Amino acid sequence: MKVVILAGGKGSRLAEETGSKSKAMVRIGSDPILWHIMKYYSSFGFSHFVVALGYQAESIKKYFESEGSGPVIEDGPRTIIHPRSEPGWTVELIHTGLETLSGGRLKRLAPYLGSNPFMLTYCDGLADVDLGRLLAFHTAHGRLVTLTAIHPQARFGGLSLNGDRVAAFQEKVVDPNHWVNGGYFVLSPKVFDYIAGDSIQWEREPLADLAAAGELMAYRHENFWQCMDTLPESILLNDLWHTGKAPWKRWAPTTITSGVAVSPPLLRPALEATS
Secondary structure, rough: EEEEEEOOOOHHHHHHHHHOHHHHOOOOEEEEEEHHHHHHHHOOOOOOOEEEOOHHHHHHHHHHHOEEEEEOOOEOEEEEEEEEOOOOOEEEEEEEEOOOOHHHHHHHHHHHOOOOEEEEEEEEEEEEOHHHHHHHHEEEEEEEEEEEEOOOOOOOOOOOOEOOEEEEOOOOOOOOOOOEEOOEEEEHHHHHHHHOOOOOOOOOHHHHHHOOOOEEEEEEEOOOOOOOOHHHHHHHHHHHHOOOOOOOOOOOOEEEOOOEOOOOOOOOOOOOOOO
């Protein structure tokens, strides 16, 4: 199963980092967030990546080329790389235009994705979603799209008022009844019929139309999820990584044997449907 990663946006809210590189190349520790996302998927056995490029596309391409690879295949807008530092990975980098919106970027990938279901996520969000359960949930319901639903992060604390008097101050709380799109999709290729072209944003008309048609299902994720839209969020993710508290790190350390990077085998969890 292929994993599509949307990495073509300008990341304007993280301008401190994205003036000279793609948002996907902003570092967490010594590696870009894009690598962290790929490592997470590959820890579940998904290691064929299709990355939609746009703004600062060359920064992503240069990163993978600098990691060392086998023969690099250039095919029109597509570059295929097999990074030596990550044995078993196939990375397809596909330029989808500078101004193309997220739905248009996805549709431009249609010729490279075949007829099987595929996964989709963004280049700026990390989570500890159980991808095995997510896929099992999608397979069980038989609809075209599954998105991962998360509770939005509270930005502010709350006030408990007694008339005009502040009776208590509440720390940031999460509303257990409020859900938003957290990415981490599983899609049927039939979704391309819902995307008209480059000017379509995936999160608007296509998802609304799929919901109206009864083809959009939500996999509820109650645990860790964190986007990286701003510099404070980048600092937070780096703090989690450097203190050894990163919930998304589920892969074993890589060892070096005869100059070749080798990752110890990882057990892929059984695919179970969730209620």
